[in-house]
Amino acid sequence: MTELTLGKALGAGLRQAMRDDDKVVLLGEDIGRLGGVFRITDGLLDEFGAARVIDTPLAESGIVGMAVGLAFRGYRPVVEIQFDGFVYPAFDQIVAQVAKLHYRTQGRVKMPITIRIPWAGGIGAAEHHSESPEAYFVHTAGLRVVAVSNPADAYRSLRQAIASDDPVIFFEPKRLYHHKGDVELEAPLADAPPMGLARVVRPGTDVTLIAYGAMVSTALEAAEAAEDDGVSLEVIDLRSLSPVDYDSVAASVRKTGRVVVAHEASREAGVAAEVIASITERCFEYLEAAPLRVTGHDVPYPPAKLEKYHLPDLDRLLDAVDRVLDRPNSLTGVEA
Amino acid sequence: MSPQITPIADTAQDLELSERILAPDGSRIPNPRLDAFVADVDAAQLRALHRDMVILRRIDAEGVALQRQGQLGLWAPCQGQEATQIGTARALAPQDYVFPSYRETGVIYARGAQPGDYVRMWRGEEGAGHDPATLRVAPLQIIIGAQTLHAVGYALGIRHEATDEVAVTYFGDGATSQGDVNEAMIFASSYQAPVVFVCQNNHWAISEPVSLQSQYPIAGRAPGFGIPSLRVDGNDVLACLAAMRWALDHARSGKGPAYIEAVTYRMGPHTTADDPKRYRDEAELESWRRRDPIERLEAHLRAAGQLDEHQLAETQAAADDVAKAMRAACLGMVTRPPLAVFDGVYAEPHTGLDRQREDYAAYLATFEAEA
Ligand SMILES: Cc1ncc(C[n+]2csc(CCOP(=O)(O)OP(=O)(O)O)c2C)c(N)n1
Numbered sequence: 195m196t197e198l199t200l201g202k203a204l205g206a207g208l209r210q211a212m213r214d215d216d217k218v219v220l221l222g223e224d225i226g227r228l229g230g231v232f233r234i235t236d237g238l239l240d241e242f243g244a245a246r247v248i249d250t251p252l253a254e255s256g257i258v259g260m261a262v263g264l265a266f267r268g269y270r271p272v273v274e275i276q277f278d279g280f281v282y283p284a285f286d287q288i289v290a291q292v293a294k295l296h297y298r299t300q301g302r303v304k305m306p307i308t309i310r311i312p313w314a315g316g317i318g319a320a321e322h323h324s325e326s327p328e329a330y331f332v333h334t335a336g337l338r339v340v341a342v343s344n345p346a347d348a349y350r351s352l353r354q355a356i357a358s359d360d361p362v363i364f365f366e367p368k369r370l371y372h373h374k375g376d377v378e379l380e381a382p383l384a385d386a387p388p389m390g391l392a393r394v395v396r397p398g399t400d401v402t403l404i405a406y407g408a409m410v411s412t413a414l415e416a417a418e419a420a421e422d423d424g425v426s427l428e429v430i431d432l433r434s435l436s437p438v439d440y441d442s443v444a445a446s447v448r449k450t451g452r453v454v455v456a457h458e459a460s461r462e463a464g465v466a467a468e469v470i471a472s473i474t475e476r477c478f479e480y481l482e483a484a485p486l487r488v489t490g491h492d493v494p495y496p497p498a499k500l501e502k503y504h505l506p507d508l509d510r511l512l513d514a515v516d517r518v519l520d521r522p523n524s525l526t527g528v529e530a
Numbered sequence: 531m532s533p534q535i536t537p538i539a540d541t542a543q544d545l546e547l548s549e550r551i552l553a554p555d556g557s558r559i560p561n562p563r564l565d566a567f568v569a570d571v572d573a574a575q576l577r578a579l580h581r582d583m584v585i586l587r588r589i590d591a592e593g594v595a596l597q598r599q600g601q602l603g604l605w606a607p608c609q610g611q612e613a614t615q616i617g618t619a620r621a622l623a624p625q626d627y628v629f630p631s632y633r634e635t636g637v638i639y640a641r642g643a644q645p646g647d648y649v650r651m652w653r654g655e656e657g658a659g660h661d662p663a664t665l666r667v668a669p670l671q672i673i674i675g676a677q678t679l680h681a682v683g684y685a686l687g688i689r690h691e692a693t694d695e696v697a698v699t700y701f702g703d704g705a706t707s708q709g710d711v712n713e714a715m716i717f718a719s720s721y722q723a724p725v726v727f728v729c730q731n732n733h734w735a736i737s738e739p740v741s742l743q744s745q746y747p748i749a750g751r752a753p754g755f756g757i758p759s760l761r762v763d764g765n766d767v768l769a770c771l772a773a774m775r776w777a778l779d780h781a782r783s784g785k786g787p788a789y790i791e792a793v794t795y796r797m798g799p800h801t802t803a804d805d806p807k808r809y810r811d812e813a814e815l816e817s818w819r820r821r822d823p824i825e826r827l828e829a830h831l832r833a834a835g836q837l838d839e840h841q842l843a844e845t846q847a848a849a850d851d852v853a854k855a856m857r858a859a860c861l862g863m864v865t866r867p868p869l870a871v872f873d874g875v876y877a878e879p880h881t882g883l884d885r886q887r888e889d890y891a892a893y894l895a896t897f898e899a900e901a
Pocket residue numbers: 633672673674701702703704705706730732734735736796800
């Protein structure tokens with residue numbers, strides 16, 4: 195076990211993937227000598243050279259389009275998009291090319307591309323630096339979507355994403371880049387749980403609280419606070435947003451009968467809506483209350499000074515928990 | 531070799547300034563830049579180019595006919611562009627890899643397409659028409675310009691492996707307005723990638739004339755990216771062959787990307803869904819009829835006593851045979867069973883999609899139970 199920050203764990207994952215397979219090449223803006231604006235690729239240029247750690251011109255569609263061509267040639271490109279809000283210029287290449295080429299060619303062309311995206315808010319960043327675009331990609335057939343929440347998962351699932359023959363959109367919560375955790379650097383990838391598997395982060399009996407990315411930390415805080423209040427929350431980290439591990443989710447819901455899903459992304463047609471619809475289809479008869487969403491508002495990501503009103507926090511999560519438990523809450527009024 | 535650039539947007543007007551070897555009447559004119567690249571081309575090879583173009587025109591006509599008869603959802607004709615497509619594609623080496631747009635019927639023909647390959651995509655049987663690995667041609671691209679970046683990425687791979695392959699990409703004049711095409715040129719130049727850009731300037735992007743995309747000759751843009759370019763008469767198959775050999779030599783010998791603008795004309799509609807009468811002058815079409823690429827080579831060969839009626843009839847018969855095989859392949863296509871809609875979305879199992887497939891299979895099974 196080695197204690198690493200999430201950012202360092204990602205760097206270690208990249209290094210290991212590049213050592214394991216010389217077809218793995220990295221592409222991105224500033225990823226070479228600078229090591230990326232978040233320093234995730236720090237040191238990789240020195241170890242692997244400029245042919246494998248490729249500093250690119252400043253053009254996102256170009257970066258992803260190049261990765262497509264490299265995949266045609268048998269490479270496994272790992273793309274770094276500098277910030278979440280800058281993935282949109284590459285949207286066409288991702289959804290119309292990366293996602294579709296395997297299907298169009300009936301598997302004759304593979305797109306083992308990993309697109310890493312420093313993601314989501316809570317760091318007081320400038321405009322376009324705190325977006326949560328995951329639903330666009332979850333909605334796109336042909337992509338896998340992963341969101342990590344801790345260093346151990348980050349290290350392992352990044353390597354799994356790179357090893358996967360499918361394209362993976364890989365979301366890295368930048369708010370957690372400096373969070374530390376234990377990572378088993380030597381553990382064989384073959385023994386790891388599959389990339390698509392959800393994880394029960396904290397077992398509980400009263401309400402299933404589903405989250406992913408940085409929101410898992412908030413969910414855990416909520417679980418601790420709820421425990422003080424005599425309520426037992428089961429916290430699930432989805433880890434994979436496409437596919438979602440509904441077997442694990444349903445098992446929890448069948449136990450608790452109550453569900454809250456939390457994410458930073460705005461609400462309409464978001465991941466929480468999908469998760470709740472699927473839960474309702476799958477285990478309606480186990481539900482004791484209507485499942486609830488706690489999400490960002492349906493507004494453009496607000497200016498930094500306002501983001502705390504946008505991001506679901508401990509209190510909003512607990513309010514939703516109260517509502518699914520039919521305890522006094524923001525709708526019924528505070529307990530007299 | 532530096533291109534001749536004249537800042538006149540109307541390429542039809544300054545066509546004379548494009549590189550050419552055969553005049554519209556078929557006479558051979560000296561071209562100090564390009565002659566050396568086709569010095570080896572003898573009469574038999576010229577006849578082969580002629581035959582290719584005749585066959586391509588026949589394939590194209592069959593595609594239109596099949597669409598009119600309801601056998602294809604759509605077809606993108608390339609009539610008039612035979613010299614550009616055959617001339618450039620016949621310059622390729624087997625190991626080169628092509629990233630085309632949807633109009634490159636002649637390119638996949640030259641790469642050895644099978645009869646069904648021409649129609650499979652347009653008929654809606656599969657997302658891609660041919661096997662990319664056997665033809666070394668990526669699936670036909672509908673998103674304007676996206677394929678140019680793929681070619682550069684592929685070429686970067688070639689460069690890293692230090693082989694003598696070249697990646698080639700085809701696109702239209704309208705595509706030159708796309709960000710992707712400009713990004714592709716930047717990336718190609720930055721990495722000195724062995725890639726050849728072939729812009730088929732057929733004067734129209736659906737109803738928009740080339741002058742809307744570019745107020746400057748398109749070949750003139752490439753040098754601004756650090757990419758040498760040639761503007762060639764796209765209805766002169768010999769000039770297209772020569773220009774492409776120049777470009778491929780350049781890229782293959784490690785000098786980086788090269789760019790060709792082939793000035794040609796789309797004689798028919800943009801696709802079978804288009805009505806060019808709404809936006810295009812009949813007189814313009816007429817003036818381009820006089821520059822027909824097939825007739826030009828034919829005139830040249832006849833004047834040299836290298837093409838007789840017997841050979842012409844044989845070529846036409848060969849073209850008819852190809853069209854017949856294409857039609858038979860088209861009509862013989864068997865649509866895959868319903869669950870095939872799920873095939874090939876992912877390379878590895880995806881639990882969400884696998885569940886949908888199971889649900890749909892169970893739903894379909896209820897009909898079998900009824901029967
Ligand atoms: C990104 C994109 N925008 C719009 C279209 C619709 N469209 C199809 S072909 C075409 C014109 C393309 O013209 P050009 O690049 O000159 O190629 P040509 O069809 O003349 O060969 C347009 C607008 C498309 N396929 N892709």
